[in-house]
Amino acid sequence: MIKVVKKMSFTSALVAVGFMIFQVIADLYLPSMTSNIIDNGVARGDIDYIWHIGGVMMVISVISIIAAFGNAFFATRESQRLGKKLRSDIYKKAENLSIDKFGNYGAASLITRTTNDVNQIQRVMQMFLRLMIQAPIMLLGASFLAYQKDAQLTKVFFVVIPLVIIAVGGIMYFAVPLFRSMQKKTDRINLVFREELTGVRVIRAFNKESYETERFDQANRDFTHTAIKVNTIVALMMPLMTLIMSGTNIGITWFGGQYIADMQLQVGNMIAFITYAMQILISFMLLSMIFVMVPRAQASADRINEVLEETDDIKDINQPEAISLSKADATLEFDHVNFRYADADNLALEDVNFKAKAGQTVAIIGGTGAGKTTFVNLIPRLHDTSSGAIRLNGHKIQNIKQYDLRELIGFVPQTAVLFRGTIRENMRYGNQKVTEQQIWQALKIAQADDFVSQMADGLDSYVEQGGGNFSGGQRQRLAIARALIKQADVYVFDDSFSALDFKTDANLRQALQEEMTEAITVIVAQRVSTIMDADLILVLEAGKVVGKGTHKELLANNKTYQEIAYSQLREEDLT
Ligand SMILES: Nc1ncnc2c1ncn2[C@@H]1O[C@H](COP(=O)(O)OP(=O)(O)OP(=O)(O)O)[C@@H](O)[C@H]1O
Numbered sequence: 001m002i003k004v005v006k007k008m009s010f011t012s013a014l015v016a017v018g019f020m021i022f023q024v025i026a027d028l029y030l031p032s033m034t035s036n037i038i039d040n041g042v043a044r045g046d047i048d049y050i051w052h053i054g055g056v057m058m059v060i061s062v063i064s065i066i067a068a069f070g071n072a073f074f075a076t077r078e079s080q081r082l083g084k085k086l087r088s089d090i091y092k093k094a095e096n097l098s099i100d101k102f103g104n105y106g107a108a109s110l111i112t113r114t115t116n117d118v119n120q121i122q123r124v125m126q127m128f129l130r131l132m133i134q135a136p137i138m139l140l141g142a143s144f145l146a147y148q149k150d151a152q153l154t155k156v157f158f159v160v161i162p163l164v165i166i167a168v169g170g171i172m173y174f175a176v177p178l179f180r181s182m183q184k185k186t187d188r189i190n191l192v193f194r195e196e197l198t199g200v201r202v203i204r205a206f207n208k209e210s211y212e213t214e215r216f217d218q219a220n221r222d223f224t225h226t227a228i229k230v231n232t233i234v235a236l237m238m239p240l241m242t243l244i245m246s247g248t249n250i251g252i253t254w255f256g257g258q259y260i261a262d263m264q265l266q267v268g269n270m271i272a273f274i275t276y277a278m279q280i281l282i283s284f285m286l287l288s289m290i291f292v293m294v295p296r297a298q299a300s301a302d303r304i305n306e307v308l309e310e311t312d313d314i315k316d317i318n319q320p321e322a323i324s325l326s327k328a329d330a331t332l333e334f335d336h337v338n339f340r341y342a343d344a345d346n347l348a349l350e351d352v353n354f355k356a357k358a359g360q361t362v363a364i365i366g367g368t369g370a371g372k373t374t375f376v377n378l379i380p381r382l383h384d385t386s387s388g389a390i391r392l393n394g395h396k397i398q399n400i401k402q403y404d405l406r407e408l409i410g411f412v413p414q415t416a417v418l419f420r421g422t423i424r425e426n427m428r429y430g431n432q433k434v435t436e437q438q439i440w441q442a443l444k445i446a447q448a449d450d451f452v453s454q455m456a457d458g459l460d461s462y463v464e465q466g467g468g469n470f471s472g473g474q475r476q477r478l479a480i481a482r483a484l485i486k487q488a489d490v491y492v493f494d495d496s497f498s499a500l501d502f503k504t505d506a507n508l509r510q511a512l513q514e515e516m517t518e519a520i521t522v523i524v525a526q527r528v529s530t531i532m533d534a535d536l537i538l539v540l541e542a543g544k545v546v547g548k549g550t551h552k553e554l555l556a557n558n559k560t561y562q563e564i565a566y567s568q569l570r571e572e573d574l575t
Contacts, residue, residue: 001294001301004121007089008082016074016129019067024134026064028141031275033057035149038268075129083122090114090307098314099382100342105307108191113307116186117300124297131286139283146276149269152259156251156277160244164281167240168288171233178230179296183303185223192219234292241285248277314384320401325408326393327518330358330489332379337388339374339543347386348374349543354536358489361513361521363531365564366540372524373414375540376492379522380409393489410483410491414524416475418467423452424459426478430486438485445511446481447504448474472499480508484515492522497530505530528565537561 033053041050094102094110102110147154196203196212203212252274259265332355339349349371356362364372377383378390381402390397397405410430418426427439439459443449451474455461467475476499483491497505509530512521525531532551539547539554539561547558554561 001298003305004086004301005082005125007085008078008125012074012078012081013129016071016078017133019070019074020130020134021137023064023067023071024137024141026060026067027279028138028145028276029060030057030064031272031279032145032149033060034275035266035268035272038271039266040268043267071130075126078129079122079126082125083118086118086121086304087114090118090304093307093310096312097310098312098384099377101310101312106191108194109187110307111194112183112187112190113300113303117183117303120297120300121304124293127290127293132290135283135286135290138279139287142276142279142283146273146280149273149276150256150259150265152264153252153255153270153273156248156255157280159251160248160277160281161284163244163247164241164284167244168237168284168291171237171240172288172291175230175233175292176295178226178233179292180299182223182226182230183296183299185219185226188219189216189223192216237285237288241281245278245281248281249274252277314381314402316401317399320404321395321399323393323395323400323404323408325487326358326489328358330393330518330520331391332356332362332490332520332522333389333391335389335391337378337390338386339378339383340386341374341383347543349378352388352538352545354538354545354548356520356522356536358519359517360535361516361523361531361533363523363525363534363537364540365525365528365531365537365561367564369542370540371543372540373494374543375538376411376494376522376524379490379492380406380411408489410486410488410519412476412479412483412491412493412496414494414496416467416472416479416496418463418470418475418478420465421463422457422460423455423463423478426463427459427482427485429482434485439481442481442484443477445484445508445515446477447500447508447511448477448481452478473501473504476500477504477508488519490520490522491516492524494524495526497523498526502529509533528568539564 033056037050037053037057040046041053090110090113094105094114097105105113143154143157192215196216203209252270256265256270256273260267260270334352334354337349337352338347340347352375354362364375366372374383378385379392379397381397384398392400392405392408419429424439427442428434436459440449443452452458452461463469467478470478476496480493480496483493497508500508505527506529513533523531523534528551531537535550537547537549537551537554538545539558541560547554547561549558555565
């Protein structure tokens with residue numbers, strides 16, 4: 001919690017506390033003045049005194065209101081600023097986490113941490129700056145002043161305070177663990193909800209709506225059940241405290257009445273004493289709320305810190321080497337590269353070696369799970385090699401800044417992702433300075449110019465979240481065009497042609513070959529026809545390169561390649 005709170009501006013926090021101290025002093029001063037008005041003004045019929053003290057009380061009340069407003073303003077502003085900072089820090093951290101670490105948390109949990117957990121911290125900080133410091137000061141001040149008004153009456157507190165501690169302690173004992181479990185249940189709701197929203201098509205196709213609704217209802221019921229339980233327990237606090245306060249009132253009036261009759265106490269002092277007693281009990285109540293809220297916020301702070309303090313295994317070195325676009329001199333080399341996933345027993349890639357230069361196309365083919373995606377993910381350092389080296393333009397990729405490295409790579413992932421906006425905005429994603437002509441040129445190479453030009457709004461056509469209003473093949477072509485717009489030394493296409501028909505696939509490859517004379521093209525494919533013209537084909541099987549060469553060479557002497565090739569194409573198509 002302290003680590004999180006340190007992110008706050010302490011000057012503004014101090015200002016908030018300063019205002020609050022003024023407010024408490026004013027609030028503590030008022031009952032004393034009331035007692036003076038009653039005992040010295042009303043009892044003696046001194047109208048001037050009543051006017052004079054009444055005026056002073058009005059001024060003090062105004063000061064109290066101004067101080068309360070100032071405190072509320074600074075407390076709200078600072079807690080909101082803290083929330084903003086935390087949200088932004090978590091977002092930046094999540095954005096830069098390696099794919100593995102990101103997967104450990106999952107999108108649902110990261111969203112809960114950015115929203116729900118940050119809200120908890122914000123609420124507690126606002127309460128802290130408004131009430132948490134007020135409560136102990138008021139408690140001490142009111143106790144001292146009550147004692148001053150009448151020492152004998154303080155005996156009421158020997159009964160009342162243990163009762164308050166038992167009531168508050170009991171409530172906390174049951175409520176705090178439930179508050180903690182609510183956080184986990186919120187995570188669960190988000191996880192189920194997100195999974196169902198993203199898989200809505202599959203759910204409908206399998207007629208699993210009622211199954212999924214039940215799954216969501218279960219998570220929802222579980223959360224609601226705990227929320228009702230905890231809120232019912234906490235709701236007991238108010239009636240219990242009202243009961244204790246009323247009891248205190250009766251006790252003070254009972255004993256106070258006797259002291260007044262014995263001329264040991266004045267009426268005004270008893271009224272002031274009652275007000276101080278109420279302030280003491282309110283302080284206890286506020287303190288109890290703090291004890292309920294702090295453990296809850298602590299759980300949130302732990303969850304936030306867990307993300308913020310996550311050590312990232314993919315880091316930039318201290319003095320990275322400078323690298324820039326090499327165009328015709330570009331080279332890409334895998335030098336005895338091995339890779340193992342953190343939780344896996346076996347290597348996902350084993351001793352991969354190859355070298356390519358600008359203008360060349362390197363293709364990777366292999367069955368599902370052979371390691372093709374893992375292979376291409378190593379190039380922009382989405383994962384780091386376990387051993388061996390990858391060199392881009394002669395630089396070990398670990399020795400250059402991740403930003404610089406990724407600037408030199410045009411990457412089309414296996415699942416084409418488009419962002420909500422327009423086609424133009426999506427095309428400018430990797431290069432803000434791109435001209436209209438360059439966009440159309442990239443769309444032409446990606447075989448996307450036809451369908452984009454036929455759309456009523458052309459480049460300004462609307463793209464739904466994830467590109468949902470385009471077909472799979474159209475999405476792939478737009479994603480390819482977006483990568484081509486980026487000036488890069490290496491273009492990586494991870495199974496990016498799979499949704500294209502054979503003719504479009506062939507046209508696209510032809511266009512790429514003509515255009516990519518100053519870049520290296522890495523293509524992952526399942527279809528032999530897609531990679532037949534590549535300068536170098538790597539055949540992957542269970543993470544090992546079992547064949548390396550051109551289509552002709554592999555067809556002549558590589559068994560795995562022959563099996564793949566003959567299972568897909570007729571003999572005459574293969575030559
Ligand atoms: N995050 C991960 N953690 C552990 N193992 C993984 C992870 N991602 C992939 N693997 C494993 O690594 C191996 C290679 O996976 P990869 O995704 O690279 O295969 P692929 O050849 O691209 O498959 P496909 O053609 O089906 O996309 C598989 O056995 C897979 O189960």
